Amino acid sequence: MFRTGASIVALVIAAASAAAQTQYPAAGERDPQILARCEGATSLTQRTICNNRDLAALERDIHRYVEALQRRGTGSAAALEASQIAFERQREAACGNLAAATDYDGPAHRCLVGQQRARLVQLAAQSGSALSGVYRAARPDLSGDMAIVEWPDGRAQVMIDTLTPPDARTCSINFTTTAGTALSGTPAGAPSCRVSIDALGRTATVRSEGDCSAVCVINGRPDGVYRR
Numbered sequence: 502m503f504r505t506g507a508s509i510v511a512l513v514i515a516a517a518s519a520a521a522q523t524q525y526p527a528a529g530e531r532d533p534q535i536l537a538r539c540e541g542a543t544s545l546t547q548r549t550i551c552n553n554r555d556l557a558a559l560e561r562d563i564h565r566y567v568e569a570l571q572r573r574g575t576g577s578a579a580a581l582e583a584s585q586i587a588f589e590r591q592r593e594a595a596c597g598n599l600a601a602a603t604d605y606d607g608p609a610h611r612c613l614v615g616q617q618r619a620r621l622v623q624l625a626a627q628s629g630s631a632l633s634g635v636y637r638a639a640r641p642d643l644s645g646d647m648a649i650v651e652w653p654d655g656r657a658q659v660m661i662d663t664l665t666p667p668d669a670r671t672c673s674i675n676f677t678t679t680a681g682t683a684l685s686g687t688p689a690g691a692p693s694c695r696v697s698i699d700a701l702g703r704t705a706t707v708r709s710e711g712d713c714s715a716v717c718v719i720n721g722r723p724d725g726v727y728r729r
Contacts, residue, residue, distance in 0.1 A: 659698065
């Protein structure tokens with residue numbers, strides 16, 4: 502379906518960890534075909550994605566969304582393929598010089614995460630979702646963003662990453678729930694934490710309760726207003 506460069510990472514996403522990605526099950530990590538394709542990855546960007554479970558899971562989600570649009574007949578197969586190739590070229594231009602196979606939370610990682618989430622939002626918008634978007638934190642003491650991606654089957658994928666100045670990781674939250682203007686879910690890896698989101702227009706208000714220390718460090722909370 503996709504050209505060779507796109508296909509390499511399309512089939513490596515099963516490296517997602519069961520603990521961090523329980524909502525997005527994939528094939529076993531030891532799948533020999535996946536391992537073989539990762540060994541053949543040619544660019545630093547592709548190798549970085551192969552070596553990072555979170556990036557690999559996002560890459561898998563991108564290709565699953567493309568396949569969902571193809572099954573629904575949303576746009577021609579040729580147009581979807583062309584848009585995917587254009588995305589990968591644009592991502593390479595933006596992040597290729599930053600990529601490092603051992604970089605898990607630096608400029609390369611943040612660049613790739615931003616590109617992948619923006620691509621998911623773009624695909625969701627193509628499917629007609631008004632809810633999907635990248636929402637930026639509006640608190641003066643917090644930076645970061647929240648991506649909401651509505652899937653054609655009625656699910657909403659929520660991904661929140663916040664930082665406290667100057668660059669310390671605060672929260673990394675992922676969960677899937679039923680799509681709607683009122684979203685709530687339990688982040689992967691934090692069974693005692695509950696995150697609720699009211700999304701109205703271009704503004705979303707986030708509230709958390711319970712023990713979120715597994716996904717939020719240094720007493721951080723994702724609470725507050727986010728805007729897109």
